[in-house]
Amino acid sequence: MATTGKSKTKETSPSKTVKVYKGWCKRCGICVAFCPRQALETDKDGYPSLKDPRGCDGCGWCELMCPDFAIVVEDAKS
Amino acid sequence: MPNGRHIIYDYLRTTKRFPHMWCPGCGLGTFLGAFLRAVDKSGYTKDQIVLISGIGCSGRISTYADFNTLHTTHGRALTFATGIKLTKPGLKVIVIMGDGDATAIGGNHFIHAARRNLDITAIVINNSVYGMTGGQVSPETPLDVRTTTSPYGNVESPFDICKLAEAAGAAFVARSTVYHVKLMERLIGRAIDRKGFDVLEIISQCPVQYGRRVGLKSPVEMLQWQKDHAVTQEKARGMSEEDLKDKIRIGALVDNEAPTYQEKLDAMKQSFKGVE
Ligand SMILES: Cc1ncc(C[n+]2csc(CCOP(=O)(O)OP(=O)(O)O)c2C)c(N)n1
Ligand code: SF4
Ligand code: SF4
Numbered sequence: 001m002a003t004t005g006k007s008k009t010k011e012t013s014p015s016k017t018v019k020v021y022k023g024w025c026k027r028c029g030i031c032v033a034f035c036p037r038q039a040l041e042t043d044k045d046g047y048p049s050l051k052d053p054r055g056c057d058g059c060g061w062c063e064l065m066c067p068d069f070a071i072v073v074e075d076a077k078s
Numbered sequence: 079m080p081n082g083r084h085i086i087y088d089y090l091r092t093t094k095r096f097p098h099m100w101c102p103g104c105g106l107g108t109f110l111g112a113f114l115r116a117v118d119k120s121g122y123t124k125d126q127i128v129l130i131s132g133i134g135c136s137g138r139i140s141t142y143a144d145f146n147t148l149h150t151t152h153g154r155a156l157t158f159a160t161g162i163k164l165t166k167p168g169l170k171v172i173v174i175m176g177d178g179d180a181t182a183i184g185g186n187h188f189i190h191a192a193r194r195n196l197d198i199t200a201i202v203i204n205n206s207v208y209g210m211t212g213g214q215v216s217p218e219t220p221l222d223v224r225t226t227t228s229p230y231g232n233v234e235s236p237f238d239i240c241k242l243a244e245a246a247g248a249a250f251v252a253r254s255t256v257y258h259v260k261l262m263e264r265l266i267g268r269a270i271d272r273k274g275f276d277v278l279e280i281i282s283q284c285p286v287q288y289g290r291r292v293g294l295k296s297p298v299e300m301l302q303w304q305k306d307h308a309v310t311q312e313k314a315r316g317m318s319e320e321d322l323k324d325k326i327r328i329g330a331l332v333d334n335e336a337p338t339y340q341e342k343l344d345a346m347k348q349s350f351k352g353v354e
Binding site: 027033066067068069072 | 087090096101102106298301
């Protein structure tokens with residue numbers, strides 16, 4: 001599985017993508033509020049989006065916390 | 079469905095309507111994710127697992143997860159689980175209940191399942207209230223809280239689910255909050271791996287029927303509350319009872335080996351062999 005495999009890159013990699021599936025997202029705001037690197041922001045419609053891919057270190061927390069299975073962090077660390 | 083190669087999507091019954099029925103920011107979805115990852119790591123196949131739930135928002139978990147599932151009556155999930163475990167001991171039986179389900183209408187079944195040390199994993203999702211039916215007081219609602227059925231404040235002291243389980247004889251007792259998502263996943267995994275009656279209390283957020291009644295205006299505020307009030311066992315050891323008063327102890331609280339109901343029954347059967 002892509003998301004369970006241990007990432008070998010220790011440094012923040014600019015290739016991380018946080019995919020938000022808007023069809024399932026209920027805009028609860030949890031991911032934006034708790035991202036340890038404040039890498040997410042709320043777009044004009046209230047959905048989360050990545051401010052700058054370099055801000056995300058792929059920790060995967062947003063994916064684990066999302067109550068709606070609406071976030072997939074590609075190449076997440078955990 | 080989100081298009082990611084992700085274990086969660088292998089275990090969700092995506093023939094059901096998604097997004098799921100839970101309110102925005104409800105802790106149940108985060109719990110379900112942790113639960114599915116823990117099951118995936120446990121090595122059990124979908125067919126080896128029976129997931130049994132009662133009625134309530136938490137009861138809906140059995141609808142969404144792709145195992146052998148039983149969505150039973152309110153408060154009676156453990157009775158169905160007892161029957162299944164005794165007739166099909168080879169199956170891994172996991173029960174998910176709300177706090178009302180487990181400690182109000184189902185309280186009697188809860189203590190007796192623990193006393194028997196049945197080989198069942200019992201998970202209680204405690205959101206301090208009856209979520210599904212509109213925020214009525216539950217045996218887990220803290221004192222003084224105003225709910226739809228305690229409009230002037232709750233005058234009944236809540237149970238400590240973990241202490242109740244321990245006193246009733248549960249072999250393994252643990253607690254996590256939804257905020258501590260990785261701990262929650264590890265404890266679910268530990269409970270599944272063990273034999274005997276395992277109780278896992280999950281402190282979860284019901285933003286719609288509970289949070290707004292106690293001044294926590296959003297799911298984010300409720301998770302922050304969990305973060306601020308949880309203390310690990312290690313940390314709790316260095317704290318006074320006074321300091322621990324409004325805190326939630328998280329981690330494994332009890333971990334004992336004891337013969338299970340099934341083992342005792344088997345031993346009894348053995349003892350009858352050769353008797354005329
Ligand atoms: C025998 C019976 N009594 C009452 C009900 C109504 N009822 C449905 S869910 C529920 C309580 C739900 O609270 P809880 O178990 O804490 O689960 P939650 O919805 O908070 O997850 C009640 C009283 C019922 N379905 N069956
Ligand atoms: S993966 Fe971690 S750092 Fe990246 S957006 Fe999600 S929570 Fe933030
Ligand atoms: S009523 Fe509460 S427990 Fe039920 S889905 Fe909504 S937030 Fe969750």
